[in-house]
Amino acid sequence: MSAFAPIGVVGAGTMGAGIAEAAARNGVPAILHDPIPEALEQGLARIAKSVARSVEKGRIDATEGDAIVARVTGAGEIGGLAPCPLIIEAAPERLELKHAIFAQLSAVAPDAVLASNTSSIPITAIAPAAARPELVVGMHFFNPPPVMRLLEVIAGIDSAPEALALARAAGEALGKHVIDAADVPGFVVNRCNRPFLLEALKLLQERITDVETIDRICRVEGGFRMGPFELADLVGIDVGFEVAKSFQELSFGEPRWQPSPLAARMVAAGLHGRKTGRGWYRYDDGPHRPQDAAAGEITGPSPGASDLVVIAGDLAIAHDLAALANHAGWRVAGPGESDEVPFLCLDCAADPDEEVLQGAPRAILCAGTSLVAADEGGNAVGFHALPPLLDADGRGLVELTRGRDTAPAVAQAAEAFFASLGLHVAWVGDAPGLVLGRIVCQLVNEAAFALGEGVASADDIDAGMELGVNHPRGPLAWGDHIGLDHVLGVIAGLHAETGEERYRPAPLLRRLVLEGRLGEATGEGFRVHDEAHDADGHVHDEHCGHEH
CATH class of the missing domain: 3.40.50.720 (NAD(P)-binding Rossmann-like Domain)
Structure with a gap:
């Protein structure tokens, strides 16, 4: 015995x-x-x-x-x-x-x-x-x-x-x-998972997009098995709201864990999810939502149009887009490398001193800023996506946003380019990080707070999120894969544009970026990267790298 x-x-x-x-x-x-x-x-x-x-x-x-x-x-x-x-x-x-x-x-x-x-x-x-x-x-x-x-x-x-x-x-x-x-409140998993629903509720409250689109983006672009609203209906909106109030009480009013008034309203209306037949979705005889589309077809440049794209910036997303574009048959150039007018210029947080071709359709990455702040009075389109751009089945999605002066031809060019890479498109409202960027970067930021405060090790945080709530990858590994400069850009951009303390960056995240430890791209971020880590950021059972 x-x-x-x-x-x-x-x-x-x-x-x-x-x-x-x-x-x-x-x-x-x-x-x-x-x-x-x-x-x-x-x-x-x-x-x-x-x-x-x-x-x-x-x-x-x-x-x-x-x-x-x-x-x-x-x-x-x-x-x-x-x-x-x-x-x-x-x-x-x-x-x-x-x-x-x-x-x-x-x-x-x-x-x-x-x-x-x-x-x-x-x-x-x-x-x-x-x-x-x-x-x-x-x-x-x-x-x-x-x-x-x-x-x-x-x-x-x-x-x-x-x-x-x-x-x-x-x-x-x-x-x-x-x-x-x-x-501590929520221990590891329930604490680090707070932003998954709370940030989705904030997106809904700000009318960035609707429930169905937020969930679809999380599934197709993010690789989550269920979107946050589907999951809330399954668990019970009333149960989730009680948990949110408990966090608020135990943390003495931590702004990152502020309960949502939208959830309070649903509870007051008796709309608790699947168990009441209606929550964020209706549960009648048929399915509560349509099936997600399969992987898109890679078509490459359209005949007769320019096959050149200019991609500016040094974030990981810029390199991933360049690789996909090359694979799809596009000619890819950096700023100043060609005098030819391209089909599309993609500004992925380019250096302000870099010359991005004028007169060509322009798509601006909405990471550290919203489109309206980055292109005041311009006709560009905004976009955002997170690495990895395609899942194991070759499926992915890019979010696009319009400004007041976005030209229809620019919007069409952006849609056509991303579709040619086999990526689905979702149009949403304007904000730093758009939808998935806000949710995932907040997950990374919350995990960085937990790691910095000694709540758990990096390995335990990532394993907990993968095994406890079925996330596609651990937040710290995902942050290292995205690039911590990209993550910090989204969080700091939200903090600057909204003034809300829920978006203050974790000290550890800010310090790593200041030290140039940006993740996989530099060989060190939340972890030192070696053969113990998969390329796509999935956690191993053995120890991989160091913790802070």
């Missing part, structure tokens, strides 16, 4: 039963306790039903299924948890209830490590109810626990190293990728 078995679990609801099932599926005996007999019965039945589905689908055989179910024992009295070296509490998120449970657990199992599965209550606030606060830790599983690979282990102020080590060992035995988190 291992040092942490049998594992005790308090609460036979979705999370508690799921944790017990995760243990049993990995060969670890579990004792599941709930003081309500009906709840305990339902929790054990839920485990048996889940295992039966695995048998029916051929994932395990009947003998293994019976063994899994047999590893979970029900206990109607809390004293039944006395033999457990590790007990995980998975009760509702009420501090007074957790205090009562931890006091009882200390009496029946005085030497056990007591872990809370809380996602929102500080471990340091729970620990004083235990007779030995040094034995109290956080073990935050993700739903559903038998499936989700991530586990956050959280150290309270008094948590002993031995207690944390036991929690980590148990998590690894349950097949989890374990990350270490400081005892």
